[in-house]
Amino acid sequence: MRCSDHEGSGQGERLQARDSQNGRNMYRDVPLIITATPNVSWLYPEVRYPRTIEALVQEAARCQAAGAAILHVHAEAQWAETVEALQSASDMIIQCGMSSLPIPERMDVFHQGADMISVIASHHDEAFSEVDVHVLHPREELIEYAALARAYGVKLEMEIWHAGSAWNLRYMIDRGLLEPPCFTSLFFGWPGGTWSPPTVEEYLSRIRVLPLDAVKTVSAMGGEQLQLLATAIAHGDHVRVGTEDHPFNRAGEHASTHELVAEIVELASALGRPIASPAEARTMVGLPGRKAVRGAA
Numbered sequence: 056m057r058c059s060d061h062e063g064s065g066q067g068e069r070l071q072a073r074d075s076q077n078g079r080n081m082y083r084d085v086p087l088i089i090t091a092t093p094n095v096s097w098l099y100p101e102v103r104y105p106r107t108i109e110a111l112v113q114e115a116a117r118c119q120a121a122g123a124a125i126l127h128v129h130a131e132a133q134w135a136e137t138v139e140a141l142q143s144a145s146d147m148i149i150q151c152g153m154s155s156l157p158i159p160e161r162m163d164v165f166h167q168g169a170d171m172i173s174v175i176a177s178h179h180d181e182a183f184s185e186v187d188v189h190v191l192h193p194r195e196e197l198i199e200y201a202a203l204a205r206a207y208g209v210k211l212e213m214e215i216w217h218a219g220s221a222w223n224l225r226y227m228i229d230r231g232l233l234e235p236p237c238f239t240s241l242f243f244g245w246p247g248g249t250w251s252p253p254t255v256e257e258y259l260s261r262i263r264v265l266p267l268d269a270v271k272t273v274s275a276m277g278g279e280q281l282q283l284l285a286t287a288i289a290h291g292d293h294v295r296v297g298t299e300d301h302p303f304n305r306a307g308e309h310a311s312t313h314e315l316v317a318e319i320v321e322l323a324s325a326l327g328r329p330i331a332s333p334a335e336a337r338t339m340v341g342l343p344g345r346k347a348v349r350g351a352a
């Protein structure tokens with residue numbers, strides 16, 4: 056088994072296509088997976104976020120209570136301790152970010168048996184407020200990540216920044232390197248050389264070059280975030296929110312990550328999308344339950 060190499064449009068479009076009988080959009084039957092990103096705001100570094108393990112565990116509980124199923128963490132260089140604390144305190148899917156780091160600095164994520172690890176499917180070229188990020192990631196590194204994912208039972212979150220990232224994803228699929236379903240995050244409006252326009256047109260064009268059965272999560276920076284996330288929700292795809300992506304609520308005020316999750320739940324409710332629990336999200340992305348992960352670690 057491997058990720059589908061079938062090209063096509065989004066899950067929502069596919070579902071809508073077989074929906075003509077009852078006049079109801081089938082996307083409403085796909086639970087929305089919300090990823091919470093309670094990390095440093097790359098564009099507004101003055102924004103507060105949980106910097107200790109204890110504070111992160113507390114914010115994780117608030118994000119889960121608000122409706123998030125995945126927690127994307129940076130761990131402030133304490134990967135093993137942070138993942139262990141979150142595994143004990145929460146049943147959210149723990150997704151370890153900072154994909155710009157070299158593999159040797161990420162081995163704690165594998166050894167600790169986190170649920171997911173973020174892997175950029177192209178190069179880093181980001182122009183943030185206080186840091187420029189430039190890191191090359193050759194395809195050999197993607198192959199190495201795939202081997203580690205298989206050995207340690209950690210799922211790859213494939214970051215798709217533009218159509219070229221999708222080409223690299225296809226490269227991995229063609230070699231049978233990814234367990235289905237592929238889990239992807241699509242980035243829009245992040246400044247730098249891998250910037251892409253935060254527009255509905257760009258979203259629709261991106262999902263057309265991704266496998267039909269890939270799980271797609273949309274991340275957007277900037278004031279266009281709401282339009283992008285609302286489109287993804289109405290299209291049957293998934294979203295991520297938090298201080299890392301865009302630390303403002305709809306009123307334009309600074310907000311904590313769990314408050315941003317609550318806003319998305321409200322929006323999803325208006326659009327008729329149910330919210331995925333961590334257990335439902337695990338099934339949808341092909342992850343075993345937490346106990347099975349621990350037993351294998």
Ligand SMILES: [Zn+2]
Pocket residue numbers: 094127128129152153299
């Ligand atoms: Zn991150």
